[in-house]
Amino acid sequence: MLVSYDPSWPARFTSFAADLRQLTGADWAIEHIGSTAIPGMRAKPIIDLAVRIRDIDDFDAHQPALEAGGWRRGSAVRSHPVMIREREGARVAIAHFFTAGDWDAVHQRILRDWLRSHPDDADLYVHAKCDAVAAAARGTSEYNAAKTPVIQEIVDRARAAQGLPSVPVSDK
Structure with a gap:
């Protein structure tokens, strides 16, 4: 379910980031x-x-502390470690761990920066998300799969603007 922008989201991010560091x-x-x-x-x-980690060993060394603090592994993502935080059975946060060597080319960061400065693509993405919700409700497509073609198009445009090659955005 999509909801309108909530101005508390940046503060919630700050709280989750502090939790990761504290743990x-x-x-x-x-x-x-x-x-x-x-x-x-x-x-x-x-x-x-x-989350920028030094390498996978850095993540592995801290995973037990994260799990003890309530984070858990639980994603179909194959390209990097992911940990999830839930409250009352619902996901409230997802932490994606990227190595320092990959950090500058992480498409999730590139997409965020592009959408913040390209309102036409942000509108295109919102429409794709709404269409994906509708397709999932009809049972004709899974939410992430339905929006992936538009994400791929936008990420390709953003990466090209930085002189970076296209990479597949879906890694599930």
């Missing part, structure tokens, strides 16, 4: 990504975080 003691760069990071955008009320 691990790690000095990770953590950024707000996803639709809740785009002012004015309709979104599922789930805060997405991009």
